Amino acid sequence: MRRAALIAVTLTSFLTPFTLSSVNVALPTIGNEFKVDAITLNWIATAFLLSSAMFLVPFGRLADIKGRKRIFVIGVSIFTAGSLLSALSTSAEMLIAFRVLQGIGGAMVFSTGVAILTSVFSPQERGKVLGINVASVYTGLSLGPFFGGILTQNFGWRSVFIVNVPLGIIIALLTTLKLKAEWADARGERFDLVGSIIYSLMLVLIMLGVSESEITLIVAGLALLVAFILWESRVEYPVLEIRLFRRNVTFALSNLAALLNYAATFAVTYLLSLYLQYIKALTPQQAGFILIAQPVVQALLSPFAGWLSDRIEPRVVASAGMAVTALGLLIFSTIDENTEISMIVANLMIMGFGFALFSSPNTNAIMSSVERRFYGIASATLATMRVVGQMLSMAIVMLVFAIYIGKVSITPKVYPLLIDSIRTSFAIFSILCFFGIFASLARGEVRKKSLES
Incomplete structure (x- = not known):
């Protein structure tokens, strides 16, 4: 049963990020077919992330109550159906709607797999x-752009969604037939519907506000955040156990x-893709081969980093990884039109090493710090941090680009401004990572507590 669980979860951990990254390559083709503007095209990519973020925590809690395997199988089925329907879409609006459906299925999978x-x-x-699971995530992210380009070019953009269908069916059948046990450590507790609604609306408003630079939406979202915290502190069975944050450092x-x-x-990857194709005049395929250096290193080293965190305190390993990543981002903040490709590849490998050292041990620390009945919500919270972080990352880039370049096409005339935007973005990211080192170091010991329990 353990092997079946590892295979099923690892495959879904590959499938969802593979879809996320491969669809991005297909977006220009989709835009040409449906003749949509850049904002609508962006929503085709963002709809999946936003809907996933909205439902991750509620489904994590529901999984703790109703059963993690049940929610996982339903999620795989919804994601597979959403993929098929996306491939059959006849308009951009229809595709966005089915991307939302995909995101809901993805949320059910994200919140239960770990x-x-x-x-x-x-x-x-x-x-x-x-560590193996984290490696599958980054293998999916790394192979998505490469195979997404091949599929789009040779079989059309719909093939990017169609390839999910047979794999999704296999995962659902494997989980149903081979995983006989069920895990519902909070069975019998009530589901907090009101808290779930407040949480989802709060997240939508904050994310839309950041993405669109609308202060009113951000303020409304923050007001709902306060309301959510107050509600969750008083309700008997909260959708998100606030005490996990207040009492579990x-x-x-x-x-x-x-x-x-x-x-x-x-x-x-997005910033370097622009740099390599515009500034260095490389083809998408050439850029893809260069960009694959970072996730390949991470995929190879993540199992080792996870193994290491079983023997060394996870905060030490993860903090070292965060420091290495911050260094790599700082190096990229000095990039210019004369930067050698070899330096970019070498620095991507350094960052891949840093990612590997951070991701697996940090996941281990989170899951080892909570009781069994909170595994689902802990897994969902971590997945929410990933999705929200991804959206914030892109929001920062959009804000920097808006300040430096504005709403104009990227032509050789604006290349100097493009480089300035890329350098500034990397500088901001290195500062974020620098603060992350201290958050990682301050978490305390995990391994000793886990072994004692």
């Missing part, structure tokens, strides 16, 4: 297994470190 692995494997094996700071790490690193 919780299932944590339920099945012992604390002594947890770091290694979570390790959990709170590890999630903060994850948020800062994803906010500082998600847009790296």
Whole structure:
């Protein structure tokens, strides 16, 4: 059963980020077919992230009550159906709607996958297994642009969604037939519907406000955040156990470190893709081969980093990884038109090493810091930090570009401004990562507590 759980969760951990990154390559083709503007095209990419973020925590809590395997299988099925319907879309609006459906399925998968692995494997094996899972995530992210380009060019953009269908069916069948056990450590407790609605609306308003630079939306979202905290502090069975943040320093700071790490690193590939194709005049395929250096290193080293965090305090390993990543971002903040490709590849490999050292041990620290009945919500919270961090990363880039370049096409005349925008973005990201080092270091010891429990 443990092997089946590892295979099923690892495959979904590959599939969802693979779809996320491969769709981005297909967006220009989609835009040409549906003749949509840049804002609508952006929503095709953003709809998945936003809907995932909205439902991650509610589904994590529901999984703790109703059963993690059940929610996982339903999520895989919805994600697969959303993929098929996306491939059959006849308009941009229809595609956006089905991307939302995909995101809902993705939220159910994100919020339960790590919780299932944590339920099945012992604390002594947890770091290694979570390392394998993290490696599959970044393998999906790294292969997505490469194979997404091949699929789009040879079979059309719809093929990017169609390839998910058979794999999704296999995962659903494998989980249903091979995983006989069920995990619902909060069975019998009530589901907090009001808290879930407040949470989802709060997240939508904040994310829309940041993305659109609308202060009114941000303020409204922050007001709902206060309301959410007050409500969750009083309700008997909250959708998000606020005490995990107030009384569990390790959990709170590890999630903060994850948020800062994803906010500082998600847009790296996007920025370098622009730099390589515009400034260095490389083809998309050539740029893809260069950009694959970072995720390949991370995919190869993540299992080792997870294994290491089973033997060395996770905060030490993760903090070292955050420091290495901050250094890599700082180096990229000095990039210019004369920067050698070899330096970019070398620095991407350095960052891949830093990502690997951070991700697996940080996940291990979060999951090892909570009781079994909170595994689902802990897994969902971590996934929320990832998705929100990814959206914040892109929002920072959009804000910097708006200040430096404005709403104009990227032509050779604005290349100097493009380089300035890229350098500024990397500088901001390096500062975020620098603060993340302290959040990671301050979390306290995890391994000793886990072994004692």
